[in-house]
Amino acid sequence: ISIDNTGALHHIYIRDFEGLRIDTQQLNAMGYSTKNFHQKSLILTSNAQTVLNKAFYSTVQNHIGELILTAVKIWDAPHIENIIWSNVRTLIEQKLDEVAQSMDNSNRINNFKEILFAPTIDYKCVTTMRLVDEADYYTYVKVNNPLHN
Numbered sequence: 266i267s268i269d270n271t272g273a274l275h276h277i278y279i280r281d282f283e284g285l286r287i288d289t290q291q292l293n294a295m296g297y298s299t300k301n302f303h304q305k306s307l308i309l310t311s312n313a314q315t316v317l318n319k320a321f322y323s324t325v326q327n328h329i330g331e332l333i334l335t336a337v338k339i340w341d342a343p344h345i346e347n348i349i350w351s352n353v354r355t356l357i358e359q360k361l362d363e364v365a366q367s368m369d370n371s372n373r374i375n376n377f378k379e380i381l382f383a384p385t386i387d388y389k390c391v392t393t394m395r396l397v398d399e400a401d402y403y404t405y406v407k408v409n410n411p412l413h414n
Contacts, residue, residue, distance in 0.1 A: 277328060286310050286319040291373070313373070314387075317380055318405065322389040325412065329353060333411075350411040354382065357412065386410040 267276040289299050289309045302309050310316060333353075337346045361378055365371035380386070387405035394404055 274332075277324075277332075286316045288313055288316050313376065314380065317377055318387050318389070318403070321381065321386065325353075326389060330411070346411075354412045357381070382412050382414075383410055384413045386412070 267274075267278070269275040285308055287299075287308055287310070289311055291313075292299055292309075299309055333346060333349050336349060358378070361374050361381075365374035368374065385407040388408040390404045390406055397404065
């Protein structure tokens with residue numbers, strides 16, 4: 266995380282790209298070939314939900330969520346957690362709207378929004394995955410979504 270001289274969050278750097286998932290159809294539609302990926306590669310997927318789950322885990326659950334948890338522990342302010350999550354949602358919505366404007370088909374972004382801002386969201390169960398010891402098998406549980414209104 267990079268914080269500017271006013272104390273405002275300036276950038277967030279995502280370090281967890283292990284298990285990255287890329288939508289094969291979308292990548293090909295953008296003009297990139299996937300023919301050189303190993304046939305057993307777990308990076309490519311035809312499931313947009315898989316891509317979204319990974320992005321949600323890496324950014325929202327693993328990074329932003331931990332940052333908010335730390336802020337809530339430090340600041341003694343009523344409703345601070347809800348206020349921060351509301352601001353995060355607004356920023357994500359704005360960025361997704363910008364992306365949608367640059368695409369020929371914004372339906373994909375609208376589908377992501379429906380999932381990303383739903384009342385519940387898939388929450389990656391890292392402990393369960395370690396106990397099962399399956400590198401290519403993710404387990405999730407539905408939890409209340411902090412990005413929901």
